[in-house]
Amino acid sequence: MAHGPQPGFKRWLYTTNHKDIGSMYLWFSFAMFLLGGCMALVIRAELFEPGLQIVQPEFFNQMTTMHGLIMVFGAVMPAFVGLANWMIPMMVGAPDMALPRMNNWSFWILPFAFTMLASTLFMDGGAPNFGWTFYAPLSTEYAPPSVTFFIFAIHIMGASSIMGAINIIATILNMRAPGMTLMKMPLFVWTWLITAYLLIAVMPVLAGVVTMMLMDIHFGTSFFSAAGGGDPVLFQHVFWFFGHPEVYIMILPAFGIVSAIIPTFARKPLFGYSSMVYATASIAFLSFIVWAHHMFTVGMPIAGELFFMYATMLIAVPTGVKVFNWITTMFRGSMTFETPMLFSIAFVILFTLGGFSGLMLAIAPADFQYHDTYFVVAHFHYVLVPGAIFSITAGVYYWLPKWTGNMYNETMGKVHFWLAFIGLNVTFFPMHFVGLAGMPRRIPDYALQFADFNQIASMGAFLFGAAQIVFLFNVVRTVQGGKKASDEVWDNPEGLEWTVPSPAPYHTFSTPPSVR
Amino acid sequence: MLKGFNRLFALLATSVPSLSSLAQEQKAEAERWGVNMTQGVTEVSQTTYELHMLIFWICVAIGVVVFGVMFYSMWRHRKSKGYKAAQFHESTAVELVWTIVPTIILILMAIPATKTLYDIYDTGEADLDIMITGYQWKWKYDYLGSDVSFFSNLATPRSQIDNLQPKETSYLLEVDEPMVVPVDKKIRFLITANDVIHAWWVPDLAVKKDAIPGFINESWTRIDEPGIYRGQCAELCGKDHGFMPVVVKAVPQAEYDSWLAERAAEAAKMRELTEKTFSFDELFARGEKVYNRTCAACHQPDGQGVPGSFPAIAGSAVATGELEGHLDMVINGSQVNPAMQAFGPQMSEVDLAAVITYQRNAFGNDMGDTVQPIDILNFKNKQ
Numbered sequence: 001m002a003h004g005p006q007p008g009f010k011r012w013l014y015t016t017n018h019k020d021i022g023s024m025y026l027w028f029s030f031a032m033f034l035l036g037g038c039m040a041l042v043i044r045a046e047l048f049e050p051g052l053q054i055v056q057p058e059f060f061n062q063m064t065t066m067h068g069l070i071m072v073f074g075a076v077m078p079a080f081v082g083l084a085n086w087m088i089p090m091m092v093g094a095p096d097m098a099l100p101r102m103n104n105w106s107f108w109i110l111p112f113a114f115t116m117l118a119s120t121l122f123m124d125g126g127a128p129n130f131g132w133t134f135y136a137p138l139s140t141e142y143a144p145p146s147v148t149f150f151i152f153a154i155h156i157m158g159a160s161s162i163m164g165a166i167n168i169i170a171t172i173l174n175m176r177a178p179g180m181t182l183m184k185m186p187l188f189v190w191t192w193l194i195t196a197y198l199l200i201a202v203m204p205v206l207a208g209v210v211t212m213m214l215m216d217i218h219f220g221t222s223f224f225s226a227a228g229g230g231d232p233v234l235f236q237h238v239f240w241f242f243g244h245p246e247v248y249i250m251i252l253p254a255f256g257i258v259s260a261i262i263p264t265f266a267r268k269p270l271f272g273y274s275s276m277v278y279a280t281a282s283i284a285f286l287s288f289i290v291w292a293h294h295m296f297t298v299g300m301p302i303a304g305e306l307f308f309m310y311a312t313m314l315i316a317v318p319t320g321v322k323v324f325n326w327i328t329t330m331f332r333g334s335m336t337f338e339t340p341m342l343f344s345i346a347f348v349i350l351f352t353l354g355g356f357s358g359l360m361l362a363i364a365p366a367d368f369q370y371h372d373t374y375f376v377v378a379h380f381h382y383v384l385v386p387g388a389i390f391s392i393t394a395g396v397y398y399w400l401p402k403w404t405g406n407m408y409n410e411t412m413g414k415v416h417f418w419l420a421f422i423g424l425n426v427t428f429f430p431m432h433f434v435g436l437a438g439m440p441r442r443i444p445d446y447a448l449q450f451a452d453f454n455q456i457a458s459m460g461a462f463l464f465g466a467a468q469i470v471f472l473f474n475v476v477r478t479v480q481g482g483k484k485a486s487d488e489v490w491d492n493p494e495g496l497e498w499t500v501p502s503p504a505p506y507h508t509f510s511t512p513p514s515v516r
Numbered sequence: 517m518l519k520g521f522n523r524l525f526a527l528l529a530t531s532v533p534s535l536s537s538l539a540q541e542q543k544a545e546a547e548r549w550g551v552n553m554t555q556g557v558t559e560v561s562q563t564t565y566e567l568h569m570l571i572f573w574i575c576v577a578i579g580v581v582v583f584g585v586m587f588y589s590m591w592r593h594r595k596s597k598g599y600k601a602a603q604f605h606e607s608t609a610v611e612l613v614w615t616i617v618p619t620i621i622l623i624l625m626a627i628p629a630t631k632t633l634y635d636i637y638d639t640g641e642a643d644l645d646i647m648i649t650g651y652q653w654k655w656k657y658d659y660l661g662s663d664v665s666f667f668s669n670l671a672t673p674r675s676q677i678d679n680l681q682p683k684e685t686s687y688l689l690e691v692d693e694p695m696v697v698p699v700d701k702k703i704r705f706l707i708t709a710n711d712v713i714h715a716w717w718v719p720d721l722a723v724k725k726d727a728i729p730g731f732i733n734e735s736w737t738r739i740d741e742p743g744i745y746r747g748q749c750a751e752l753c754g755k756d757h758g759f760m761p762v763v764v765k766a767v768p769q770a771e772y773d774s775w776l777a778e779r780a781a782e783a784a785k786m787r788e789l790t791e792k793t794f795s796f797d798e799l800f801a802r803g804e805k806v807y808n809r810t811c812a813a814c815h816q817p818d819g820q821g822v823p824g825s826f827p828a829i830a831g832s833a834v835a836t837g838e839l840e841g842h843l844d845m846v847i848n849g850s851q852v853n854p855a856m857q858a859f860g861p862q863m864s865e866v867d868l869a870a871v872i873t874y875q876r877n878a879f880g881n882d883m884g885d886t887v888q889p890i891d892i893l894n895f896k897n898k899q
Contacts, residue, residue, distance in 0.1 A: 271604070309626070332593050334595045
């Protein structure tokens with residue numbers, strides 16, 4: 001017998017319901033997205049013109065660091081966990097997540113972690129200022145005192161991610177409806193299953209590396225200090241052993257979302273389902289053996305350079321397979337271009353552009369010129385903003401009618417899309433140019449020849465920021481009311497989530513559906 | 517963008533510029549919309565550029581095909597045109613083709629990349645060795661096998677950074693002492709750092725290598741044409757990461773030889789100066805220059821420091837306390853805060869004496885004492 005939620009704030013504090021927790025994750029992530037976005041705007045405002053106008057270099061470095069940390073750990077990762085919470089039980093025909101109490105806990109420690117992280121901005125010596133990659137010894141011997149709070153915040157975020165990952169694996173492996181074999185699962189479930197294994201493999205490595213920092217800072221060890229027999233480059237190896245799989249953690253679920261949306265709006269089944277699964281698994285495997293391509297300039301022996309160059313280039317193969325599959329899915333379909341489809345198509349195009357620059361960066365000798373320039377900034381923003389952010393946005397528009405029972409405003413959605421699409425390209429495309437022309441990243445001021453493109457990029461950034469207000473407005477309006485959505489919402493979409501009513505009742509699949 | 521036109525207009529309107537400054541302005545104008553990697557002035561930079569362009573055009577070709585199909589499909593296969601969806605959804609043959617073809621393209625890319633990498637790694641048999649040490653936030657160049665060794669600091673005036681004065685063409689890319697090297701010689705760089713990780717980068721030479729404290733990295737170059745080549749630190753190294761440029765001046769061998777001899781003579785003269793007794797005013801004036809070059813980045817030009825990060829010199833316990841303690845702090849650095857480096861090995865006795873004298877008598881500090889170079893030498897020898 002289903003029962004409703006507790007009234008008031010207790011509903012959210014005590015909830016073990018996957019839909020409530022999913023919503024909290026998504027709102028939290030959107031709040032962090034706005035916070036991290038504001039920091040990006042401080043960066044872009046300072047870089048609008050050469051010279052120091054708005055902030056000093058100390059604070060600029062805090063902004064770049066916090067922007068990166070908040071976007072990676074606060075915006076993108078929780079958003080994917082939120083979507084997983086909402087959708088995975090409904091997609092596999094389960095009544096809830098396998099471990100609902102842990103689900104509550106893994107969400108509720110996040111606000112504390114980020115409050116702690118954000119509070120460092122008000123501490124003596126300021127917030128962490130050593131970049132989101134926090135290379136030692138800048139982040140150990142030379143760090144501001146707030147680094148200790150940063151370390152504990154990372155520990156908590158890591159714990160939350162690991163708990164989330166365990167929960168997702170347990171749900172997918174144990175709670176599928178009868179007949180839902182592994183190779184019948186929607187790709188979003190598959191990509192999340194693989195992502196969850198990546199999380200379990202690498203979040204402890206991140207915890208390890210920040211703990212080693214903690215020891216170096218407070219307990220006199222010298223893991224990363226050459227003077228004590230350690231090695232600053234060791235930090236980078238350990239960090240990127242976490243860091244490279246981490247960037248796939250932020251993109252694999254995106255692949256899953258897009259693989260759900262494109263077939264719906266092309267009215268044609270996904271092309272090459274099983275090759276999509278194998279490609280995802282290959283990418284996950286390769287992500288563990290390419291980490292040192294972030295470190296081509298640290299002075300590795302040539303054998304190391306070559307190995308990491310070849311392995312990195314290989315990633316292009318399974319990634320290419322995915323892109324080709326999406327395009328072939330669209331090919332000879334019967335397409336319409338609602339907002340989720342627009343974001344998904346932009347995802348395919350722009351993510352592929354980011355993939356091209358990634359391939360260029362993989363070429364070690366050329367990387368010596370690209371490394372640590374704005375070309376890299378352009379590259380990873382092209383994979384992360386259209387990759388993670390656009391796919392999350394697409395997913396929200398796609399499933400919002402199912403969550404709320406109301407259709408969002410399509411015109412406003414399209415306005416949001418075009419503002420975001422133009423803003424994104426105006427912001428990040430010129431960064432390729434200034435990077436190739438020689439502008440290093442993470443500098444608060446730059447030589448005069450970079451001025452024009454930086455000015456353009458800054459204007460694009462504010463446009464992109466403004467687009468998100470439209471998004472927020474549209475979502476709030478849809479939650480409040482609007483045209484009623486049908487159970488199917490779209491034109492014959494595939495998946496169990498479309499068999500339940502809109503809005504999805506508080507408890508779904510209390511009795512498992514039958515899957516043919 | 518508009519500023520560019522304004523600048524050009526101002527240039528035409530205000531005065532008749534000298535030809536050379538006009539040429540410089542034109543060059544800057546051409547650079548400002550630069551969208552591509554430099555071809556540089558070495559064989560390696562040229563090969564790197566060609567490799568970059570090769571991969572770029574391969575990506576363009578793939579992009580044209582892939583997006584071509586996609587846009588064709590988006591144009592033709594839409595519901596609004598009444599197109600009926602096909603229902604095909606797999607083909608092993610097609611999957612195999614688009615796995616194998618990219619693999620072959622990748623192998624074709626890997627071959628020239630591997631060759632270039634071997635060239636870049638060939639650091640043997642150099643004509644000249646220069647040790648490069650990164651410091652927060654300057655570079656030190658030691659010409660191995662000679663007495664020549666000096667720091668290279670940002671020379672762009674603070675007033676330009678703070679927008680109080682118009683910015684020069686080489687804004688943020690100007691140093692007080694460039695690295696001078698001969699053309700057509702194989703130069704080996706031994707790269708390390710004193711504090712945090714930096715990266716020494718000159719795009720025209722296609723040399724970028726991390727400077728890592730406690731380790732020495734190697735790299736090399738052979739510059740074809742004389743000229744001034746500018747670069748920047750490429751690894752986040754703290755507050756003034758954006759303010760530690762690299763300038764390399766490549767000159768013909770003869771000019772290099774006379775420069776090196778001159779620098780060696782200067783070094784010898786500096787050693788003699790250690791014996792000399794200076795007046796307070798001489799020391800104070802020299803000290804002010806040294807302070808602004810070396811100390812002001814952290815302790816600030818007005819000696820007030822940055823609360824919470826860098827202590828003030830004005831009224832500080834060290835600068836207004838026992839001279840011994842002040843000498844120890846500047847020469848050996850701070851025991852607790854690694855940002856306060858040991859300046860003893862970095863600076864000449866004369867400069868140390870001058871800057872300590874300055875700090876004890878500036879910003880409202882009024883100790884009235886003078887420190888002579890010989891005092892510094894004695895202090896160092898006593899340790």
